[in-house]
Amino acid sequence: xxxxxxxxxxAPEASIIWTDPITGRQGFLVIDRLVRGIASGGLRMREGCCxxxxxxxxxxxxxxxxxxxxxxxxxxxxxxxKGGIDCDPHSSEARGILSRFLSFIWPYVANNWAxxxxxGTTAELIEEILGELGIDGCIxxxxxxxxxxxxxxxxxxxxxxxxxxxIGLAELVGGYGVAETTLAVLDRDALPRSSVxxxxxxxxxxxxxxxRFLREAGVRIVAISDLHGTVANPRGLAxxxxxxxxxxxxxxDRGRLQPDDVLLDxxxxxxxxADVLVPAAISYAIDENNESHIKAKYIVEAANLPVTxxxxxxxxxxxxxxxxxxxxxxGTNAWWWWVLFGDVTPDAxxxxxKIRTSLHTLVTETLxxxxxxGISPRQAANQLAAVRRESLAHRLxxx
Numbered sequence: 001x002x003x004x005x006x007x008x009x010x011a012p013e014a015s016i017i018w019t020d021p022i023t024g025r026q027g028f029l030v031i032d033r034l035v036r037g038i039a040s041g042g043l044r045m046r047e048g049c050c051x052x053x054x055x056x057x058x059x060x061x062x063x064x065x066x067x068x069x070x071x072x073x074x075x076x077x078x079x080x081x082k083g084g085i086d087c088d089p090h091s092s093e094a095r096g097i098l099s100r101f102l103s104f105i106w107p108y109v110a111n112n113w114a115x116x117x118x119x120g121t122t123a124e125l126i127e128e129i130l131g132e133l134g135i136d137g138c139i140x141x142x143x144x145x146x147x148x149x150x151x152x153x154x155x156x157x158x159x160x161x162x163x164x165x166x167i168g169l170a171e172l173v174g175g176y177g178v179a180e181t182t183l184a185v186l187d188r189d190a191l192p193r194s195s196v197x198x199x200x201x202x203x204x205x206x207x208x209x210x211x212r213f214l215r216e217a218g219v220r221i222v223a224i225s226d227l228h229g230t231v232a233n234p235r236g237l238a239x240x241x242x243x244x245x246x247x248x249x250x251x252x253d254r255g256r257l258q259p260d261d262v263l264l265d266x267x268x269x270x271x272x273x274a275d276v277l278v279p280a281a282i283s284y285a286i287d288e289n290n291e292s293h294i295k296a297k298y299i300v301e302a303a304n305l306p307v308t309x310x311x312x313x314x315x316x317x318x319x320x321x322x323x324x325x326x327x328x329x330x331g332t333n334a335w336w337w338w339v340l341f342g343d344v345t346p347d348a349x350x351x352x353x354k355i356r357t358s359l360h361t362l363v364t365e366t367l368x369x370x371x372x373x374g375i376s377p378r379q380a381a382n383q384l385a386a387v388r389r390e391s392l393a394h395r396l397x398x399x
Contacts (some may be wrong), residue, residue: 012058013039013079018104019053020097020354025087027101029108030058032080036396038110038141039081040065040333042118043126045094053283057304058082061333062069062327068334068358068387075334075341077392078142081113089120099129110135114142116336118304119282123170131161138177142340152340159339159346169348173210173355175280177331178302180356182210182276183217184363185298192218192311194305199232199296202281204250206302208243210278215239219276225269226252232272233261235288260276271295279306287311294320301325316376324378326385327366331355 028051030065031039040173041061044054045300061080067078087097097163098121102109104236109115109130117123117139127137136143145151162169178349186196196219200207211221223232223241231252238258247255254263270277270286272292279285280302286294291311299315299322301307307315333349335344344350362384370380 004160012055012084014108015051015055016105016108020100023087023093023097025097025177027085027091027097027104028054029105029113030055030081031081031108031113032058032082034112035065035079035392036145038114038145039079039112039338040114040116040142041081041083042116043083043121044118045084045085045087045089045098045120047088049086051385053081054084056284057084060304060326063382063385064333065328066385066388066392067326067330067362069235069392070358071395073338073341073343075343076145076396077337078114081115082114082118083115086291087157093351095125095129098125099132102126102129103133103191106133106135109133109141111144111219114138114140116333124165134205139336141190142337143209144207146341152342155342156336156340158352162346162348164348169346169351170203172209173335174206174349175211175302175350176213176279176352177214177301177335177355177359178206178210178278178328179217180331180359181328181363182214182219182278182298185220185276185300185321185323185367186194186361187360188364188367194218194220196220196276197222197234197274197276198301199269199272199274200278200280200307201269201285201301201303202226202250202279203242203246203252205282207278207280208246208329210280210302211239212243222254222274223264223272225266225281226250228252228254228273229266230264230269231257231261232264232268233258234273234387235260237261240242251377267293276300276383278302282306286315288314291315297321299323301328304329311379312376321367323363323366324381326381327359327362330362331359370383 008270016029018027065077220236245256276297276298283305285306338344344354370377
C-alpha cells in the first residue's frame with residue numbers, strides 16, 4: 001500500500017492539471033472536499049512534484065482540518081485541498097510560473113481555496129501575487145463565512161505581526177505544535193523529559209522551532225540535519241547557539257559548532273540513536289529502503305507524509321510509534337483559523353495555550369484508540385476524523 005492509497009478514500013471534488021505555456025512545467029490543484037464551499041491547504045513548489053503527491057496531501061488536509069473540530073469553538077473546519085508545482089523554487093523562472101498558475105486557477109483562489117504556503121513557497125510571495133491578481137489575500141474565501149470579516153482580518157494581521165522573543169509568532173506555531181505533540185507522547189508514557197533524546201531532520205522554521213521548544217522542555221537534542229548533512233553530539237547540541245547562527249534556508253553554520261560536535265551525512269540523522277525522531281523536511285524521507293535503520297521508539301511527523309505507508313506498517317510491527325502528520329503538524333493550520341474565527345487572541349500566550357491543550361488532547365485520543373484497537377495511529381486519526389465529520393455535518397444541517 002502506498003502513502004497515497006493510505007490517505008485517499010473518495011474521489012476529489014476537483015482536480016486540475018495545468019501546463020505552463022512558457023516553460024512546459026506542470027502545476028496541480030486538488031480539492032479533496034469542500035465544506036461550506038471552502039477548502040484549506042498549502043501550495044508547494046519543488047522539482048519533481050506530481051499529481052499523486054498533491055492528491056495524497058489534499059486528502060490529508062481534509063483529515064487535518066476536521067480533527068480539530070470542537071463544537072465549543074467558533075471555528076468551523078473547512079475541507080481539504082493542496083496545490084503543487086513541479087519546479088525548483090530557487091529557479092529564476094519560479095515566480096513567473098507561480099504567478100501564471102495562480103492566474104489560471106483564479107476562480108478557486110478567489111472563492112474556494114484558502115491557499116497557504118508550503119514547501120518551497122512563502123506566505124509573503126503568495127499574498128503578493130494574489131494581490132497582483134486582485135484577490136484580497138489567501139483568506140478571502142474564508143471571510144465570506146465569518147460574521148465580522150473586518151474584525152477577523154484585523155486579528156489575522158495582528159497575529160502575523162506578533163513576535164515572541166523577537167521571532168515572528170507565525171514562524172513558531174508549527175514547531176511549537178510538533179514539540180507539544182512530542183511532549184504529549186512522552187507524558188502519556190510517563191517518560192521524564194530530561195531522560196529523552198531527539199533527532200530532528202530539517203532545520204528550517206518547523207525543525208528549528210521544534211528543536212528550540214523541545215530543548216526548553218528538557219529534551220536533549222542529539223542530532224540535527226540540513227541540506228548538507230547531519231550535526232550530532234550524544235551529549236547534546238547547543239540548539240540556541242545553532243539557531244542564532246543559522247544561515248539562510250535553514251543551513252547550520254558549521255564554523256560555529258561545539259568542539260565535540262560531529263559531522264555526518266544527511267541519512268545519519270534518520271538512523272541516529274535517539275528516542276524520538278522528528279522528520280521535519282521532505283515527504284517520503286522514510287521508506288522501505290531505510291526504515292530498518294530507524295532506531296527511534298517514536299517518530300513524530302513534522303513534515304507532510306514523511307513516512308510511506310509501507311514503511312509505517314513495518315515500523316509499527318517493530319514497536320515504533322509513529323504520530324502521523326495530520327496530528328503532529330496540525331497546529332499551524334488550526335492556529336490560522338482559531339485566530340481568524342476568534343478562538344484565540346493574536347498573541348503568543350493565547351496561541352500557545354490553545355495549541356498545547358488541543359494537541360495534548362488529540363494525541364492522547366489518537367494513541368489510546370490505536371492501542372485499544374490494535375490499529376496504527378494514522379488509522380486511529382482517520383477514524384476520529386470520520387466521527388467528527390459526521391458531527392460537523394449534523395451541525396451544518398442545523399445552521
